[in-house]
Each structure stands twice: as structure tokens, then as C-alpha cells.
Amino acid sequence: MKKLWMLLLLFPFLVSAKPQTDTTYRCPPCGNTCDNVSFSKAGTCAHCGMTLVSKQEKDSITAQKKISICFYLYDGVEVLDFAGPMEVFSYAGFNVFTVAKTKAPLTSQGILKINPDYSIADAPPADIFAVFGGDDNVTTNDPEVIAWIKSRDKATQSYFSVCTGAFILGKAGLLDHLQVTTFHRSIANLQSAVPSAKVLSNVRYVDNGRIITTAGISAGIDGALHLVAKLKGKDEAKRIAAHMEYDKYQAEQGLIVR
Amino acid sequence: MKKLWMLLLLFPFLVSAKPQTDTTYRCPPCGNTCDNVSFSKAGTCAHCGMTLVSKQEKDSITAQKKISICFYLYDGVEVLDFAGPMEVFSYAGFNVFTVAKTKAPLTSQGILKINPDYSIADAPPADIFAVFGGDDNVTTNDPEVIAWIKSRDKATQSYFSVCTGAFILGKAGLLDHLQVTTFHRSIANLQSAVPSAKVLSNVRYVDNGRIITTAGISAGIDGALHLVAKLKGKDEAKRIAAHMEYDKYQAEQGLIVR
Known part of the structure; x- marks a missing residue:
């Protein structure tokens, strides 16, 4: 007691x-x-x-180290080209940051005024380098930016382009001898710009392992979900598609070159 | 001769x-x-x-007078919520401009830094007032912004919300006694916030004539294409969907309340 x-x-x-x-x-x-x-x-x-x-x-x-992805933006970049993948990669927990040639505000789609996080002078390295369509000649005709993209190649694990962003990768010599795609109205032009590549039409995205190119504008969403499925599993891609109410999502709709 | x-x-x-x-x-x-x-x-x-x-x-x-649409943005606005409709309305030839409470840069999705075109102090009137989801409580809990939205009502022909942007319209008293929708995880919450409304799930968008509300995130693209079809014809909506390679577009996928 x-x-x-x-x-x-x-x-x-x-x-x-x-x-x-x-x-x-x-x-x-x-x-x-x-x-x-x-x-x-x-x-x-x-x-x-x-x-x-x-x-x-x-x-x-x-x-844990997050997967980092550099979104290279420029004046005239198409708004949905980058915003769709940004939404996807954000929910996948990637570290997404924006880079432009300078830190000056740029305008997307003639409407949206954006302040990039970094310029090419101070951008940190990233696991993935992503480029988008629109007035892509602003970048393809800029030897300084193309040289900067090439200079980062050793530190870059993979590349991701949406729409006519493929012309930028092509100009940097990254598409030679690959199967690739782009915006449906630019198939022939990309074939002329990169004669050694095989430019495919009627495919949502083409994954060459290190380099993924997607078709036009909204196809960037499918390409981004594919990249998430590849790096984090199909269930994670499906969870994100369901969260975004991208209810028409079809896994493996693209071409995977093995 | x-x-x-x-x-x-x-x-x-x-x-x-x-x-x-x-x-x-x-x-x-x-x-x-x-x-x-x-x-x-x-x-x-x-x-x-x-x-x-x-x-x-x-x-x-x-x-000709262009159709004008005010995109009201705020810190924490979801990037695809507004970027999908911005892409659609841009190709429909609408005059799209962005407004926030102040002209200070705001951040979308914790990533994208945006300079709004106007503040609520100097924003011009617009035919259509559009709001988007994300951290919508930044706006629903701001009596000054809600009063500003109400003050523009007479000059506004119609309203367009994506995802939890519906809560902002609800707070401004615009959804009373209507059939509406929102983000799939916020159906019950919106029903509590606007008891007189009928909040529908599993519908891509609901068009009440003056007020269109869409489901979550990517559903804004379908709602925007529906608004273009209504104002400029179905062929124009189909042309834009094809251009954007939104190849899964289904016309009339939403509910039109007559």
C-alpha cells in the first residue's frame, strides 16, 4: 500500500x-x-x-537533396508552355527556379510581367535544364545565351523542352542524331534546323533518356508528368494529375526511345 | 492609230x-x-x-473594341489556374491585363515573381472579371479587396473563377442561389461558405450566364474555351484548342444553367 x-x-x-x-x-x-x-x-x-x-x-x-530544375525564360515565352510544367514540378517537390539572360523584367505572351530569379551571370547549377516555346528566336539568335547553355552541360543531368523550346536545345547542339518533337506547325522547320535529328509529328513527347522534347504548348503538362513518373514513380504522377484535375491524363502517351 | x-x-x-x-x-x-x-x-x-x-x-x-478581361492575382495564386485561361484568351484576341491589391511584385506557386499591370487603385474597368485559386484566403479575408470587387459590379458584364477562386466570388456575394463548382477538395467548404448556393462536384465548369465557375486548376482551360465558344463561336474555341495542342478538348463538357 x-x-x-x-x-x-x-x-x-x-x-x-x-x-x-x-x-x-x-x-x-x-x-x-x-x-x-x-x-x-x-x-x-x-x-x-x-x-x-x-x-x-x-x-x-x-x-534530402531536392531535384532542381532551371526554367530558362525570355521575352515572348509562351505562358502555358512553362506554367503547366511549373505546376507539375511544384507538386512533385522539385526545386524550381527561373533564369533569364538578365534580371530585367520580361513579358510572357505579351501580357505577364515576370521578374526572373537569376540571370545567366549568377544562376546556380540545376539537375534539369528546361526551355519553352514562343518567340524562341530571341534565344536561338543570341550566341551569348547559347554559349551559356553549352557551358552548363557537364553539370546538367537532363534537358526538357516544350513546343519550340526544342529549337533552343537544337541550336546548343543537344538534339543531333536524336528523335525529337516540337510544336505541330514547326516540325519541318526544326527538321531543317537540325538535319541529323528525326523530327516526329503526332507524338505528345519523345524521351531519349537524357533529353525530353514535347509537342506544343499544353503538351508540356504531359511531358512534365512523364518526367515525374520516371523520377518518382507512376503513382506520384497520377496523384499530381488527379490533384490538378488533369482528368484526361493518359500515362505513357509519348515515345520512349530505348 | x-x-x-x-x-x-x-x-x-x-x-x-x-x-x-x-x-x-x-x-x-x-x-x-x-x-x-x-x-x-x-x-x-x-x-x-x-x-x-x-x-x-x-x-x-x-x-473594334476588344473584349477586356481583368485577371485579379494575389500572393500564392496557383500558376496553372491563371496561365491556362491567359493562353486561351490571348489567342482569342481578348485584352487581358493583371491587377493585384498593390503594384508590389507577387509570387505565384511560391516560385514565379510577377509584376501586376495595375493595383486596385488604378485598374481600368473590364468586361470580364476573373479570379483564381491557391491561397485564396489572402483575398477572401481582405475586406478592402472584396469591397473593391463589389464596387466594380455595375461595370462588369460577367465573372469567371477557376478552382478556389470561387470563394472570392462567394465572399463578394456573387454566388448566392447559383449552381457553382470549385476545386474537388473544397466542395464542402464552399457549400458552408455560401449556403444558398448549390455546389456541384464532378463537373468541369458551371455557366450561370453572368457567372462561370470552373473546377480545379487545369479545368480553367476548359472553362476559358467554353467562354470563347460562347462569345466568339465554337469554331474559334476549337481552333484555339487545336493550336494549343489541347487535343483532349471536349466541347460542352460543363453544365450550362439556363
Whole structure:
């Protein structure tokens, strides 16, 4: 009986001596404000749809090296060309940043005024280099930018182009002897610009391993989902497509060159 | 015979006296750099796919009042929510401009830094007022912006929301007693926020005449194509979808409330 009284008296101290653990749940990093919210129960985030994880798991994910992707933008870049993939890669947890020739504001689609994160003078390296269509001759006719793209080649694991962004990769000598695609009205022109390549029409994207080129404008969404499927699995690509309500998504709609 | 000689001598003067007409062809206004290019033959523009018109026709189109659409943006706005419709309305020849609470740069999707064209202090009126999802509470919880939206109502012909942008229209009292939709994870929340509305799930967009609300993120593209079909005809919507290679486009996929 004395022992029981002793235990009862010690109870508050025994409880407080238990190590404190954070039992709340968090959204895995997705680049949205829900990154900063904690939840009292397990489940999915109502905002981004990702499965909630413990604080410890989140800290571990955050500590891992994220896949980085450089979005090279220029005056006259087509807005959906880059915005579709930006949406996809953001939800895949990639580190997406924008680069232009200079840090001066640029205009997309004659409408949207954008401040790039970096210029070619200070852009960090990235795992993936992405280019987009529109007035691509602004870039293909700029030897300084083409030389800069070439200079980053050793540090770049892979390339991703949407629409006539393929002309930029072509000018940098990256499409030689590959099967590639571009905007449907530019198939013949790209074939002339890169005679050694085989330019395909009627394909949503072509994946050569290191280099993915997609068809025009909205096809960038499918190409980006394909890249996510390749790097993070098909389930992750399907989750993102469902979250974006891209309900017409068809996996493996492109050509994968092996 | 004398008359014939007279005519032959006068021939160069008769020819030069003929009124000079510009026989080149132009791209109808589309907001891209091809707006500034002239073509020697009739046909379609290789850049934007629009059927070329004579200089006189182009001048006539330019002189017509364009449909204007205000894209209201805010910190945390979802990038594809607005970029998909921006692409569509740009090719439909609408006058698209961006407005935010202030002219300070804002960040979309935690990535894209944007300079809005106008603030709520100097934004011109627009035929259509468009709002988008993301961290929409930045706007729904801002009485100054909600009051500004209400103050423009008489000058606004119609409203267009994508994803959780519907919460902003709801807060401005614009969705009362209507059938509406929103992001798939926010159906119940919008129903709580606007009890008199009927919030529908599994519909790509709902058109109430003056007010169109779309489902989440990529559904904005379908809603925008529907609005173009309504204002400029189904052929124009199909032409734009084909140009964007939005090859899974299905016309009339939404609900039109009559």
C-alpha cells in the first residue's frame, strides 16, 4: 500500500519525465502555404492533396537533396508552355527556379510581367535544364545565351523542352542524331534546323533518356508528368494529375526511345 | 492609230495613277510578335495558326473594341489556374491585363515573381472579371479587396473563377442561389461558405450566364474555351484548342444553367 502511495505521489513527475515528441502531422514540402500548417490528425492535406507525414518525416524529407530544375525564360515565352510544367514540378517537390539572360523584367505572351530569379551571370547549377516555346528566336539568335547553355552541360543531368523550346536545345547542339518533337506547325522547320535529328509529328513527347522534347504548348503538362513518373514513380504522377484535375491524363502517351 | 500611240505614251502615267494598295497579309491581333509581321501570300500564320487577313481587315479588327478581361492575382495564386485561361484568351484576341491589391511584385506557386499591370487603385474597368485559386484566403479575408470587387459590379458584364477562386466570388456575394463548382477538395467548404448556393462536384465548369465557375486548376482551360465558344463561336474555341495542342478538348463538357 505504501508503494502505491509512493507511485501516486510520483505520477506527475513520471509523466513529465517522458520525452516530449511532436505528435502533429505536416504536409510534405510542396511549395504552397500548407507547408507551414500542422494538423492534429493523420490523413491528406485539404489544400495540396498530399498524404500528411510526421514532423520527423518532414524534417527528413526537407534535409534530402531536392531535384532542381532551371526554367530558362525570355521575352515572348509562351505562358502555358512553362506554367503547366511549373505546376507539375511544384507538386512533385522539385526545386524550381527561373533564369533569364538578365534580371530585367520580361513579358510572357505579351501580357505577364515576370521578374526572373537569376540571370545567366549568377544562376546556380540545376539537375534539369528546361526551355519553352514562343518567340524562341530571341534565344536561338543570341550566341551569348547559347554559349551559356553549352557551358552548363557537364553539370546538367537532363534537358526538357516544350513546343519550340526544342529549337533552343537544337541550336546548343543537344538534339543531333536524336528523335525529337516540337510544336505541330514547326516540325519541318526544326527538321531543317537540325538535319541529323528525326523530327516526329503526332507524338505528345519523345524521351531519349537524357533529353525530353514535347509537342506544343499544353503538351508540356504531359511531358512534365512523364518526367515525374520516371523520377518518382507512376503513382506520384497520377496523384499530381488527379490533384490538378488533369482528368484526361493518359500515362505513357509519348515515345520512349530505348 | 494616233490614238493608240497616245495611249502607249500615257501608259506609265496611267499605271502610276492607280491608287496604291497594301497587298501584304497580316496575322489578326493575337498578342504575340507575329502581330508585327507581314506576309506576301494568303494562308495561316506559322506562329499562331490564325488565318491571315489583309492590312485593311487587320486595321478594321484593331479598331473594334476588344473584349477586356481583368485577371485579379494575389500572393500564392496557383500558376496553372491563371496561365491556362491567359493562353486561351490571348489567342482569342481578348485584352487581358493583371491587377493585384498593390503594384508590389507577387509570387505565384511560391516560385514565379510577377509584376501586376495595375493595383486596385488604378485598374481600368473590364468586361470580364476573373479570379483564381491557391491561397485564396489572402483575398477572401481582405475586406478592402472584396469591397473593391463589389464596387466594380455595375461595370462588369460577367465573372469567371477557376478552382478556389470561387470563394472570392462567394465572399463578394456573387454566388448566392447559383449552381457553382470549385476545386474537388473544397466542395464542402464552399457549400458552408455560401449556403444558398448549390455546389456541384464532378463537373468541369458551371455557366450561370453572368457567372462561370470552373473546377480545379487545369479545368480553367476548359472553362476559358467554353467562354470563347460562347462569345466568339465554337469554331474559334476549337481552333484555339487545336493550336494549343489541347487535343483532349471536349466541347460542352460543363453544365450550362439556363
